[in-house]
Amino acid sequence: MSSTAWIILAVLACVAAWVVVTYNALVQKRNRIANAFGQIDVQLKRRYDLIPNLVEVARRYLAHEAQTLQAVASARGAAVDAAAAARARPADAAAVQGLAAAERVLGGSMGRLMAVVESYPELKADATMQSLAEELTSTENRIGFARQAYNDEVLAFNDAATQFPGNAVAGWFGMRPAAMLESTQGPQERQAPRVAF
Amino acid sequence: MRFFERQDEARRETLRLVLLFAAAVAATVAGVHLALAACWLALSLLSPLALPFPRFFFTVNVGVTLLLILGGWWLEAASLRLPGAAQRLARRLGAREARPAVSADEQRLANIVDEICIAARMPRPEVMLMPRHQAINAFAAGWDVHDAVVAVTQGALEQLTREELQGLVAHECSHLHEGDTRLNMQLAGMVSGLELVWDFGATVRERGGVALLFGGAIMGMGAAGWYAGRLLQAAVSRQRELLADARAVQWTRSRDGLGGVLRKALTQRNEAQERPADPPLPGLVQHLLLLGPPAGKDGRLDAHPPLALRIERIYGRPMPPLPLPRPPAPVFHWA
Numbered sequence: 001m002s003s004t005a006w007i008i009l010a011v012l013a014c015v016a017a018w019v020v021v022t023y024n025a026l027v028q029k030r031n032r033i034a035n036a037f038g039q040i041d042v043q044l045k046r047r048y049d050l051i052p053n054l055v056e057v058a059r060r061y062l063a064h065e066a067q068t069l070q071a072v073a074s075a076r077g078a079a080v081d082a083a084a085a086a087r088a089r090p091a092d093a094a095a096v097q098g099l100a101a102a103e104r105v106l107g108g109s110m111g112r113l114m115a116v117v118e119s120y121p122e123l124k125a126d127a128t129m130q131s132l133a134e135e136l137t138s139t140e141n142r143i144g145f146a147r148q149a150y151n152d153e154v155l156a157f158n159d160a161a162t163q164f165p166g167n168a169v170a171g172w173f174g175m176r177p178a179a180m181l182e183s184t185q186g187p188q189e190r191q192a193p194r195v196a197f
Numbered sequence: 198m199r200f201f202e203r204q205d206e207a208r209r210e211t212l213r214l215v216l217l218f219a220a221a222v223a224a225t226v227a228g229v230h231l232a233l234a235a236c237w238l239a240l241s242l243l244s245p246l247a248l249p250f251p252r253f254f255f256t257v258n259v260g261v262t263l264l265l266i267l268g269g270w271w272l273e274a275a276s277l278r279l280p281g282a283a284q285r286l287a288r289r290l291g292a293r294e295a296r297p298a299v300s301a302d303e304q305r306l307a308n309i310v311d312e313i314c315i316a317a318r319m320p321r322p323e324v325m326l327m328p329r330h331q332a333i334n335a336f337a338a339g340w341d342v343h344d345a346v347v348a349v350t351q352g353a354l355e356q357l358t359r360e361e362l363q364g365l366v367a368h369e370c371s372h373l374h375e376g377d378t379r380l381n382m383q384l385a386g387m388v389s390g391l392e393l394v395w396d397f398g399a400t401v402r403e404r405g406g407v408a409l410l411f412g413g414a415i416m417g418m419g420a421a422g423w424y425a426g427r428l429l430q431a432a433v434s435r436q437r438e439l440l441a442d443a444r445a446v447q448w449t450r451s452r453d454g455l456g457g458v459l460r461k462a463l464t465q466r467n468e469a470q471e472r473p474a475d476p477p478l479p480g481l482v483q484h485l486l487l488l489g490p491p492a493g494k495d496g497r498l499d500a501h502p503p504l505a506l507r508i509e510r511i512y513g514r515p516m517p518p519l520p521l522p523r524p525p526a527p528v529f530h531w532a
Contacts, residue, residue, distance in 0.1 A: 039315060130301060137359070138308035145316035148450065153318075 022169040029157040033178055036150040043142040044083055044103075050139060051076045051110070054132045058113065061123040065116050072113050075106040110136075147181050154178045200447040203510070207440035211380075211433055218384065218429045222266060225391060225422030230258040232414035240407070265397055269390030274382055283338040283346040283378075284323060290336075291476060292325040292348040302354045306362065310347060313367045316448040319374050322347045326354065330475045333357065333462050336485040337369035338378050345373045350475075356521050357458060364445050364454025368487060371444035377437045381484050384433060388426040395419030427498060434484045434500040442507055456511045462488050463504050463518035 055069050062069060082102035086095045117123055124130075158177040161170035170176075234254070241248035297307040307324050314321045322337070322345035330350035339345025347369045349362075357365065372378060398419050402412030445455040469491075483489055489501035496503065509515050 036318070043315070127301075131304060134301065134305055134308065138305075138312060141312045141363075142315050145312055145448070148448075149316055149318050 019169055019172075022166050023173060026157070026160055026166065026170055026173075026175055029153070029160055030175065030178075033150065033153045033157055036146070036153045040143065040146040040150060041083070041087065043139060043146050044079075047136070047139045047143065048076055048080050048083070050132065050135055051106075054129075054136065055113075057126065057129050057132060058117065058123060061120050061126070062116065068109070068113050068116055071109040072106075075102070075109040078102045079106045151180045154180050200443040203443035204440055204447070207436045207443065210436045211440070214429055214433045214436065215380075215384075218387065218426065218433070221422060221425040221429060222387060222391070225266070225394065225418055225425075226259055226262045228418040228421065229262045229394065229415055230255060232418050233258055233411060236410050236414050240410075261397075262394060265393045266387065266390035269393040270383070270386035273386035273389045278340050280344055282340065283344055284325075286338050286482070287323075287325050287336075287346045287348050290327065290348070290478060290482065291329050292327045292346075295324040295326045297324075305359065306349060306354060306366075309359070309363050309366050310370075313363065313370050313448060316367070317370050317374055317444075319370065322370070322373055325349075327351060332475050333365075333458065333465055333488070335365050335369050335487040336482065337372045338482075338485050339373055340379055340382075341376070342373050345378075347373070352475075353458075356461060360449075360451060360454045361457040361461070363449050364451065364456070365458045365487060367445035367448045368441045368455055368458075370448075371441035372437065372485075374444070375437070375440065377441070378485065380437070381430070381434060384426075384430040385484075388423065388430055391419060391423040391426045393419075395423055430484075431498050431500055435502045438501050438507070439510060442511060446511060452511050456508060456516065457519055458487075459504055459508050459511070460516055460519040461521055463508070464521050466491055466504065467518065468521075 051072065055072055058065075059069055079099070079102040082095075082099040086099040089095045117129070160166050161175050161177055234250070237248070237250060237254075295303040295307050297304040303326060306326070310324045311321060319342050322339065322342070325346055325348035327334075327348055327350045331352040332350060333353045333356055335347070335349045335353055337345065337347050347366060349365065353362065353365060395416055396419075398412045398414070398416030400412070401408050401415060404412070442455060446452050449455070478486065484500040486501075488504070489499060501507075505515065
């Protein structure tokens with residue numbers, strides 16, 4: 001072969017190597033997004049597991065507030081169902097919307113329960129209640145941080161997939177920029193983590 | 198605070214300093230050789246006989262100096278690479294494991310570490326408490342993120358709000374996430390290697406006679422290298438503190454968290470005279486702490502930037518100190 005052919009071959013090999021490396025980096029970033037989304041799900045489950053314990057402790061003191069407790073329990077049940085639906089069909093926008101709506105209702109009823117707890121000093125002083133309230137505060141923070149980490153991963157992927165020249169590789173393999181989670185900090189959800197003792 | 202820009206800035210500065218450090222080591226090696234060669238030339242001028250350079254003059258000079266520096270570095274760094282080394286170090290400083298099931302404060306601390314690790318996407322370090330330290334402080338140690346410790350003083354646990362404790366833990370987790378402990382230990386090892394060159398020169402000098410001249414040359418170069426190494430090590434450490442501050446703001450998305458810690462630390466430093474002193478922490482671990490001792494006259498050897506500068510970097514303007522909460526009335530705990 002002539003030296004020109006060798007040079008062309010070498011250039012082609014370099015381009016191929018670059019495509020492979022870029023593609024793998026993009027796939028790695030995309031997998032990290034999936035993993036970050038799983039982390040949010042783990043923390044939501046933690047919240048669902050905590051709430052029945054909290055309701056159980058509160059029930060001992062709040063005989064007259066059965067309605068509030070019932071609202072929390074049913075909102076939690078609805079949220080668990082919605083989460084299962086969203087997990088089964090993560091690409092379905094309606095299922096994800098349904099989960100967001102159920103979470104909002106749950107947040108609102110938890111906020112009302114915590115407002116009621118405020119007016120029962122013995123319940124506030126209960127050691128188990130304090131411990132559960134700390135766990136709930138922590139869980140709310142974990143959900144927030146997990147969402148933030150998810151968005152940071154999305155940012156890293158989108159940067160890599162839209163900047164030149166990586167965007168060419170992303171285009172060939174049909175990788176689209178991922179969507180960030182929007183803030184769901186409605187007025188009701190803002191109340192939920194306020195479990196100050 | 199534009200935390201991503203600040204982080205890039207600190208990383209660039211660290212790289213520059215580490216390269217300078219490597220240059221300082223190379224300059225010490227070259228300096229030792231040149232100083233010895235100059236001594237030899239001086240001798241040959243004075244002596245009536247012709248004194249050519251001995252065989253392997255260059256190889257031996259460079260080889261022995263490198264052996265001293267790299268050997269000292271290896272010895273120093275090897276002890277930290279053993280599994281569980283971070284925990285043993287923490288225990289030596291009086292830390293014990295946090296007991297989240299027993300105390301509400303420690304439950305909160307363990308939860309906060311979990312939260313930050315989610316934000317930082319890193320494995321959780323061992324959470325420890327320094328029960329005999331009443332001043333606000335904390336430290337992180339670990340060769341890598343899988344064998345790491347975050348320890349917080351009792352004073353920090355009692356005097357900081359939940360948000361502030363989050364900022365403090367985030368700062369320490371940044372040191373682990375970025376591998377700062379390892380970098381610091383590597384540099385400290387190199388510095389002690391440079392110190393060995395000075396030591397070696399002193400040993401040579403003890404023989405007297407002509408050795409006084411050669412030993413002195415080695416000592417002089419070793420001392421210069423050692424001082425340069427300490428300066429650069431401290432400068433790197435200060436950059437890593439600023440990087441960790443920016444990281445803490447990024448992860449907690451709050452400047453009042455870590456900002457509050459530093460402003461309370463400012464108050465604590467002003468009131469230091471009125472408080473009983475804590476058990477002292479050895480100089481070896483100064484660069485692992487959240488807060489160093491009060492700045493010396495010459496700040497170039499301090500491992501931490503001045504508190505006021507760190508606060509200004511976080512808020513974008515100087516902020517007044519925050520009052521410390523009064524300590525609660527003592528309660529008897531059954532241990």
